[in-house]
Amino acid sequence: MKKFVLPLITSLVLPVLFLPECSRGERGPADPERWIVFNENWQFQEAADSSVTPGLTDPGGPQWKRVDLPHDWSVEDPALQGPDQVGPFRTKMEGGQDVGYLRGGTGWYRKELVIGGKDQGKQVYLYFDGVQSEMRLVVNGMEAGRHMYGYTPFYFNITPYLKSPGEANQLEVKVVNPERNSRWFAGAGIYRDVSLSIVPPVHLDIWGISVETVSLADGSAEIDLTATILNKTAPDVNAEIMVRIINPGGSASVEEAQEIPVPGNGSANGHFRIIIRDPEPWSPASPELYTARIAVRQEEGETDVCEQTFGIRTLDFSAEKGFLLNGEPVLLKGGCVHHDNGILGAAAFRQAEFRRVRLLKENGFNAIRCAHNPPSAHFLDACDRLGMLVIDETFDMWIKPKRPNDYHRHYREWWERDTRAMVLRDRNHPSVIMWSVGNEVQERADSSGLAIAKAAYDLIRSIDSTRPVTQAICGFWDNPGLEWEDTAPAFARMDVGGYNYQHVHYEPDHARFPERIIFGSESVAREAKVNWDLVEKHPYVIGDFVWTAMDYVGEATIGRSQYSQDPGASLPFHMTWPWYHANCGDIDLAGDKKPQSYFRDVLWGESDLELAVHEPVPAGMHEVVFYWGWPREHQSWNWKGYEGNILSVNVYSSCPEVRLELNGRDLGRREIDTATLTATCQVPYEPGELKAIGIKDGMEVESKVLRTAGNPSRLVLSPERTDFAAGRGEIEFLKITITDAEGLWIPLDSSLVRVTVSGEAELIAAGSAGVLAEGSLQDEELRLYNGRGLAVIRSTGRTGMIRVTAETPGLEPAVAELSAY
Incomplete structure (x- = not known):
């Protein structure tokens, strides 16, 4: 064991x-003077010329402006708009489908620092939790350091570059996102916290x-x-x-x-x-x-x-007993997540990171795979405090590139420093249970890759021998001629084997390698049942991680379904502008449940019964669902204009039998297919109430109802907190929903909404979970998607009242009042 x-x-x-x-x-x-959050009052501008050297040449370009960190310039609206620039989106951007059409480029930050007389002779450290993507720090015209990876923390001892106490020191940071450097949206800028330490x-x-x-x-x-x-x-x-x-x-x-x-x-x-x-x-x-x-x-x-x-706890991993936490078996109900915060971009506000973890826990997840990079410190702090298990991962590539300007250019020089930084920073988080050194790297099974992996494993184990190391391995679509059996040397070096989309190999591999511990490092929602059955059946399969737990910007739109006259139509991997996010998550970009999440609730025992209705399929068309997608079903009985049409209704249930009612009429019983936890019924649409009832041992034990909503009557504005601390690091999320007179949500509404803020906060993001980019992510207007939208406000730093108003033509404005204390 x-x-x-x-x-x-x-x-x-x-x-x-x-x-x-x-x-x-x-x-x-414990000591605010030892570590000082250094986020406020930076000056920033995007550079006209990326080749100039900070501290030696003025970067040119537009006027400097004040920013408070965290800051991601890629989601800000450039002043020049036009056919090729819609809000922050560059519609003809090369490789735009990878990164959601959000720009990179070069940005400059600067800030003054004065050291007091009492700090004479002390050491001064400047700490960055993350800068996207490549940076150089210049202090008083002298280069003090550089960093080449956008996801790892780093720090510099800037003491040798400082002037005498009482004199102003100029700090300058040049940040470059070279574009074509990521398979997903990365962001651009100093997007995580910066801290200053002055110590003896x-x-x-x-x-x-x-x-x-x-x-x-x-x-x-x-x-x-x-x-x-x-x-x-x-x-x-x-x-x-x-x-x-x-x-x-x-x-x-x-x-x-x-x-x-x-x-x-x-x-x-x-x-x-x-x-x-x-x-x-x-x-x-x-x-x-x-x-x-x-x-x-x-x-x-x-x-x-x-x-x-x-936190005090123990971990045990074995093929015989599976994963034990404090001696008790735990099945990993996992999801992969990227680092972005949706319409906020990559900015890692503490409240945004806590919100993501909270939403995942509320939806049944107990484990997260950070794909494919170390997360922010706030994210891991949230996992510690809220109770979420974490797989912490270093890289998406090693020496062989996935995109022309990605980290492969720096791997040989920087991998050891970046790996060490991840492990040293994160090794003491009780939430972190496993280290991963890579995801679907092309050289995973050749001699060079085996040597790279060994060096990475050896380094991690030299720092922390208390956790297993892993790597996510996929099939050889990128190495023609190799077969799955060729993965054996790679798995032999791991403590736990990560399988991407390879559940068919779990049992055969166990027969060949009975000591191997396996987890599904990536899977898709439509295969959730078969994957979870294997987790429950075999102790050597310790969990399953869906791609993805939450929607993310970029990889547009791998989680889609489309209609085609040809039922066997082959879909392109990505869609092009204006599709801008992946749409493959259980939770959407605004934080709301998607249809597959309701199915997972039944699968994981969070619910005994759920009800979904497939939207009407156009005549002569067939639905083609992409591998990471889900059929176009909704938790809705609102299909105006389709009266009398036959709609496909799915009932997901752990009960052996269900019964349907439509407006009080019994539509009969259906057996649940235990292989899919589903009963599919064809129901003619008529407005009113559709009800599903779960039956177990002859007793009606659970029910779910979908009701037809009336005409739009109310706009509802719901803050997730009504009071919060004043501070520039504090933000708040407000959900926007359109309902009828009785308060029923209207699922398919796409009204245009205007959001305004007065008092001690400012609007920093407004949008929805819609897959099509429509313009600014930061101005006052947004279009609802499925009857919902989201606004994010940021504290001015002062105490006082905040008033947020949402308006749409023809309805009374919705108002929320909050307090910053």
Whole structure:
């Protein structure tokens, strides 16, 4: 049996990245002066010439403007609009179908920094959680560092480049998204948080804390905590490390101290073996988090302090027992997600990242595969706090390219630094259960790829031996002549095997390799039942991850269905403008459930019965559903103009039998096909009420109703929170819905809506889940899709009231009042 025991706490830098901007009631940083969120009051412009060097040449172009991070310029509207530029969308962009027709290019950021006199002699670090895609930092005209991967965190010690205390220092960041660099929308700019740290010469190292669970049994947990101290002075010094463990209830449970010598211009580690009595283990059902307060003390007193959250739990993976969390079996109800936040673009606001995780958990998911890159710190913090398991992934390619300007150009030079950054930052998140080194890389089975994979696995295991490593392997569509059997050497190097769309090989591979642990790293919604049956049947198949859990921008529109006179018509992989997002998620771009999500509810036991109606198919046409798509069905009984037409109704149920009623008339019983959990009925449309009733052991145990809505009568504006903390990092989502006089949602409405905001917030995004781009994602107008829309507002940073109004012709305006405190 392969056994992996999860470490406990978040890495040193994480709390300081986001906690100064948390809502009240959330945790804050232990020492706000140690890590300062550095997001506000940057100056930005898109460059007219990408070849100029920051700090040496003015970039030219339009006027500088103030921006507050996170910032993604690709979703902003350029001043020049026309046939080829519609809002932020460049309609004739080369490779636009990959990235949703949203531009890259070159952008410049600058900001002044003044170091106070009290910080004379201290070390100054500038930390970036992510910049999309390639960046250079210049401080006072001198290059201080560069970074080439848009998804990994990084930091620079900028102390050598700074002027004397009291003098203004100019920080400049040149950011380049070279375009044709991604198979999906990446974004452009400093799209994650930036933090500043000013620390004494002897201080805790960034990412220098790790905690591993040694044991969890018999009413106690034994943990191993390591803290690395850096000494930026020439003389050797002695330092004391003090550790205090605070339990989830807020009281201190353990305190220990250790004195260690730290060599001049060197580092030293302090090691602690700590016993925690009556531990409260972390799990998705009970995501209990502890806090470790770690302090460095010298003769002058405490010189550096960091507070970290952590979770206590163990992981075991084996072909015999499957995946055990704290000794209990868990089946991974998984979904793959990209990093974007829909109409917000790539900007990784804390509230947006928490919202994504919350929506997935509310819809039955307990695991996420971050595809195909490390996520933001906020995202992992959300997974820790809300209880979501995570597979953390490095790259979508290695040496061989998938797009001309992608990371393959930098892999040889940068892979080790980027892999190390992911593992060091993320190794202590209780949510992270597995590392992945690649997705469908072309060289996965040749000698060069096997060597690359081995080097990556060895590096990760040298840092963290407590989690399994994996890689997502697909069939050889990109390597003609190779067969599935040729994957054996690649799988042999993994701890757990990731299978993309290959459920047909689970059982044959187990017969050949009985020790292999398998999970479906990608699957499609229409094959959910067969995949999940294998997970439930075999312990060696530990879970299934659908592509995708949520819709994302780019790869337009792989999740579609179309009508054709030819039932065997072959569909192109992508659609072209104005299709701009993938449309393959269980959850749509605005955060609402799609039809396949209702089926999954039944499959995963979240619901006993769901009801869906296929839209009328045009005469003489056939529906052709793309591989990642789903038939055009709706949770709707609103088909005006089709009275008397026969509609196909699907009832999904775990009950053996269902009964249908239409306007109170019994339409008869149907048996549920256990292979599909479906009963399909042909029902003539008439307005009113369609009802499905689940029958088990002769008893009616569950029912679902679809009602025909009347004419549009009301616009409803629903904020997800009515009050939130004032701060430029704070945003709020408001759903827009159109209903009839009785409050019934009108599913197929596409009204034009105008959103205005007054008071202490500004509108930063407005749109819908529609697959067709219609213009700006940031102005006041949006068109509803399936009767729904979404608006996002951002705090001004000041306390006070906020009033949001939504208007559409012919209806009373909808108003929501919120408070920033």
